[in-house]
Amino acid sequence: AQLSGLSRGAHVVVGTPGRVIDHLERKSLDVSSLEHLVLDEADEMLAMGFAEDVERILADTPEYKQVALFSATMPPQIRSLAKRYLHDPLDIATKASRTTTTTVRQRWIPVAHHGKIDALTRILEVEPVGEKTQEGAGPGGAMIVFVRTKQATEELADKLRSRGFSAAAINGDLVQAQRERTVAALKSGAIDILVATDVAARGLDVDRISYVVNYDIPHDTEAYVHRIGRTGRAGRSGEAILFVTPRERRMLSAIERVSGRPIEEMGVPSVEEVNARRAGRFAQTITSSMGSPQFHVFRSLVEEYAQENEVTMLDVAAALAVMGVDDREFFLRPDPPQSKRVREDRPD
Template sequence: MSDLTNFAELGLSAQTIAALKAKGFEEPTKIQSACIPLLLKDQVDVIGQAQTGTGKTAAFGLPILEIVDASAYQVQALILAPTRELAVQTAEEINSLKGDRHLEIAAVYGGASMELQLRKLRRGVHVVVGTPGRILDHLRRGSLNLEHLKFVVLDEADEMLDMGFVEDIEEVLKQTPENKRMLCFSATMPAPIRRLAEKFMRNPEHVQIAADSVTSSLTDQIFFEIRESDKLEALTRVIDMEESFYGLIFCRTKIQCDELSRQLSEKGYDAEPLHGDLSQKQRELILGKMRDHSISIVVATDVAARGIDIQDLTHVINFSLPEDTEAYIHRVGRTGRAGKKGTAITFVAPREFKRFSFIMKMTKFDIRRESVPDARDIIDIKRSRILATLTDLAEKHSDNDMFIPLAQQLLEGNDPEQLVASLLEHFYRDQLDVSKYQSIGGSQRSRDDRGDDRPSTRYTEEAGFTRLFIARGRKDGLDKRQLIDYLMEQVGAEDRDLQDVSVRDNFSFVSAPAEVAEKIIQAFSDRGSEGRPLITRAKPDNPNGKNLSGRTRSDRFEDRPYRDSRPRSGGYDRPRTPRRREDSDFQPYGRDTRQSEESRPSYDDRERFSSRPRSSKSNTSSFPRKSGPFKKRYND
């Protein structure tokens, strides 16, 4: 027996109940049961704290629809949202709840036509849903009048804080009447949000709803521990295992998003990227395709995915490990909703395992380890599906009289078994070709844990990769991300071309396909101050600062029995400082670093938006000058 009360007992009118029934709602969520009576009966300010997906929009939207005067075409409710997508989604949701009320709800956000918004505001609007930057713009223009405002709602307040909107919010609130009602909904309540509440709210009621355990129980959570370079192959296998994959794939960076969606598209999957560099029109088009099932995969960053709600997702894939526990909960909570089960899969590179273990400990979710599906198992599953589909077609006995003569002609003089086999080969050969799946290496934790950073056999000369030596290292301020970025920029290489990167104190190494390696060598053929090119081929017997047996040069010298009798200027007998363990964290899909370019505040709808600065191109024979940790120019 549910402990939730019925909608009719919350004080909602028959008109609203009818609208809810038309939408298929049966009973309210916990946040709705707690907030609606406070807003309708007690008429107090409310702070609602609950996770995304708990029905917060209806919790504040239904009371607003009850109280707003439909006969007065004035802005009586203002809802502030952190992103364009959430503003559009909230406006659509409230519009669907109004029933037969003659109310105008407008979404106002940056990136959309200002002229269209001005015309709509001039005609008269009852409820405005918008992003802080664009709302402030309209207030400065005088096109938005808040004189008759009854409600102000801060939706996803903590997200707006993270995105740097606090000052804009305060500026908007200063221009609202004192006798308004203020509602603040947020998943968390950091100090700046509490200060906002104290400053602008009057004795608010605090409603806190614990995360619903049913949500996590409906989501089957698993993880694969695999090498970073095997993630794409694992992803394609996961997709192929499902009869109807419909999922959201999370990456950490915009570059990684574009690269992964491109690779999936090239492999024949219907995938589109979603990140902050896309225009509003592009975002809406992609989300529209996803909702009408024109595409089945969206590859998104956390920032771009904030506020969007795609129903009935079968899978959420963490291609990149989430930044923290809260991000993990937010991601996996997008599937397994409304009583429907979903699957959340996380790809964990060996060096990320400690961080992922912390996420598992903090969430207390049952996240089990599994192996990547075997290629032959996938082929067997596909074969079974084809057989079931064709058998079902044969059993339907549809009106196929027009094809019977053709079938009889085909059977004349042909072996029926061979004929059917030929047809199956023609139409299903690609689906049943096991060679399309590449081999996946086993767990690398044992190798990584001992700090052995020898290049794997996958990137040796025999595998078609050339090992390159770069005469610059950490002491020059170089790190892996900068090295990969610059090589990509100068020679047009892709992430997957630059493998097994190792940056040492005074030099670095990278493996690349032979053709790409030649381009890199030619681009940096100019000689530096030492009289040698900045980038050359690594010596065959020393591809990574070690010989092929893994011993250092000093190891070989120390093996000499006569070293004491042969003193040299290098001093072979001196105690040698152990090499510092290299933290080989190469990741081939967009430098999956912990500090994401999208973890910084995004100001999509603000005119002072500025994208992350990229290093400007310089002469191909030199690395760009950097400040801070760079101690000397790369092209001495």
């Protein structure tokens, strides 16, 4: 279809850098008379490793043409590209937002790098991520977690799944069809947590995202504003949580200046908070299960078992609860004393 369309002639050709180069090499795309060239999401293309492809395409086109380069940010690589391939370019910049939205509650957690996964796990335990707000409502609030690299998205999503959370990764390596399936799963409630890079989350608009976690602090303040803009839209409230290691306090100060107000410090949820939430969810599960059509069937079976084995119904209920957790410890163990944790964190 592409070949036949190009052979008939086209006023406008839209394509990815790799696909455009493919047609240039096959001589199926003639750009010798090109008059206009648009590079959309230029910073994203360079971040995804298309710098050489973009320069190859620009080099193959006529020297004099109208070029429009669109970019959400202007890193040095973009400015260098413009300097080499654009003649007397006009720089048009929209006024950047200097403050973050007031509908998003912003908090930060002081945490060591190796403690991030446990901190995130505890946050997921105590915050209502994925929980329905009322009986019969749609899927509850979702969370997007930002990391710096494509590899980190996969690794963190795997760790979260191994801990029982419904998580998926989204990064520049995903083909468009796979990205669309992942976003659709987030919208429907099939998954509650999306681990993403800045580039992969560009343009993401999902109403149910109520939490944004900056697992890795962004490299600049503008990226922070874009990240937390994934929540708190259309007047809805949202939550933004920023993980800050000791060496990143300076960036925290810069982010606070952009936010226009101090960001509230919070602690990692305690063992007591996590265990209280676990007990509360356990009680809710019991209450909802009593309304199941199968309740009376199982009640009869339990009653029969208790009579035959001369045990109480309470003991049978406890045994069934143990079956539900696969012998894993239900409650977190108390944190070790602070002095002991400090010693354990030191390298040998």
